[in-house]
Amino acid sequence: MKISVIGTGYVGLVTGACLAEIGHEVVCTDNDASKIEMLEAGGIPIYEPGLENVIPRARKEGRLSFRANPADAVAFGDAFFICVGTPPLPNGDADLSAIDHVARVIATEAKSPKLVIEKSTVPARTGQELKRALSVYARKSNVKFHVASNPEFLREGTAVGDFLHPDRIVVGVDDERAERQLKDIYRPVLDRKFNCPVHTSCCPDGPAPVWQTTTINSAELIKHASNSFLALKISYANMVADLAEQLGADIGEVVRAMGMDPRIGPSFLSAGLGYGGFCLPKDLQAFVHLAERSGVDFTMLREAEKINKRRIGHFVEKLRGALWVVRGKQIGVLGLAFKPNTDDVRFAPAIDLVNHLLGEGACVRAYDPKAMEKARAILPQIEYAKSAYEAAKDAEALIIATEWDEFRKLDWDRIREAMARPLIVDGRNLLSPREMQDRGFEYRSFGRPD
Ligand code: UGA
Helix, strand or coil: CEEEEECCCHHHHHHHHHHHHCCCEEEEECCCHHHHHHHHCCCCCCCCCCHHHHHHHHHHCCCEEEECCHHHHHHHCCEEEECCCCCECCCCCECCHHHHHHHHHHHHHCCCCEEEEECCCCCCCHHHHHHHHHHHHCCCCCCCEEEEECCCCCCCCCHHHHHHCCCEEEEECCCHHHHHHHHHHHHHHHCCCCCCCCCCCCCCCCCCCEEEEECHHHHHHHHHHHHHHHHHHHHHHHHHHHHHHHHCCCHHHHHHHHHCCCCCCCCCCCCCCCCCCCCHHHHHHHHHHHHHHCCCCCHHHHHHHHHHHHHHHHHHHHHHHHHCCCCCCEEEEECCCCCCCCCCCCCCHHHHHHHHHHHCCCEEEEECCCCHHHHHHHCCCCEECCCHHHHHCCCCEEEECCCCHHHHCCCHHHHHHHCCCCEEEECCCCCCHHHHHHCCCEEECCCCCC
C-alpha cells in the first residue's frame, strides 16, 4: 500500500520505517524542515536501535522517502498515519493543535477518499473531532475520509522490535472498510511474513499478535488507560520501596515474589527515581484531566503522580544524608536519558535531579552513552565527561540516574580509585549492595538495607 506518515518523531519515524520494512511504500513528512533535510541526507535524528539498519535499506530499495512539503505526502498516500506530538498544555491537557493543523492540510490537499489513522496519543473522543474537522475543512472539495484510531504501544529503546512483534494491535474503527484497510497494512506483521531486522532468532517461534477491533473511543481510552496503569504500577512499587526501607526489608525480594503471581506480573515494578519520558507523565496528566472534566474521580492517579514527583526530593535527601553538605561538592552523574537505550531526555528524572543538585550548589560532571548531545541543549551549565570514569574523577559521590547496561559492567575498582570519596547513590537499584560494599564503597539505593 501507499502510506504517508505525518510527523517523524520517535513514533512517526519508527512507524514509517517499519511499514516500509514490511513492504509498503512510505512517504514521511514533518514540519521541521531540518529533520527532513537530515533524513534525506542519510542521517537519523534520534537514537533508536534498529533504525540504522531499517531506514537505509528501505530507502535503497525505494520504499521509503522523506518530503518537506506535506502536500506531497498527502498526494502520495492512500492512508495517512498521524504521528504528530500532543504535548502537555500548562493545565495538563493534551495540546491537539498539531492534529487540527494536519487535518486541515489533509482535507485541503486530498483529491480522493483517504483513510486517516490517528497514532498520536490523544484523549478519547479526539477521533470524533477529527472526523468533524476533516469534513468541515473539505467542504469545498467534498472529499470523504474514513477515520481510525490505532494506538501505538512502542517503547523507546525497543520500538523497532515492538512494532514488528507487537503483543496486540488495537484498531478503533466505525466502518468495515477502514478495518479491512488496516488489516491489509498490518498483514505481514499478523502473518509474521517479513525478515525481522532485529530479532532474527526469535521470529519463527514468537506468538502472533492479537488483533482487537474496537470503537474509536475505546481505542483512544485503551492507550491512556494502559500508560496510566504502568505509571500507577511504578508508583506503587516506589511507595512499597519507601516502606521496605523503613522496615529493613528488601524491595527487590518483595517485587520479585509479587511478580511471580501472573495476575500481577514482574514488569514495571522497579523502584527508583520514578518514571519520566514524553509519554507516561503527560499521558497520566491528560487522562486525569479528561476524567475530571467528565465528572469521574481519578484521585488514585493523582496520588500516583504525587508519589512520582516526590522521588527526586527523596533521592536528594538520601544524598544529603550521606554527604551532609551538598553545596560545593563534586558529584558525578551516570545517565541522563529518561531510560536506557535511548537518547531522549524529555522529562527525564536524571535531568530533574541534576537541576536540583545545581540548585543546591553542587558541581556536576555527567556522562551518558547516547544522550549527552540532547542534554547539553537543556543543561549547558554542567560538565560533560567522555566516560563514566571521567565522571567519577575526584567526585565525592557518584549517582546512577539511568540503568544503562554499560554501567553494570564498569571496572568498579577503577571507579573507586578515581573518586575522592567512594560513595555511590544508586537511583535505579542497578548494583548489588553487598558487592559494592565488598568492593569498598559506601552504597545507598532505594528500598534496600544499606
Ligand atoms: C511508554 C509505554 O511503555 C509504551 O507502551 C507506550 O507506547 C509509550 O510510553 C508511548 O506512549 O509512546 P516509554 O515512554 O518508551 O514507553 O518508556 P517506558 O519503558 O514505559 O518507561 C517509562 C519510564 O518509567 C522510564 O523513565 C523508566 O525508567 C520508568 N520505569 C519503568 C520505572 O521507573 N520502573 C519500572 O519498573 C519501569
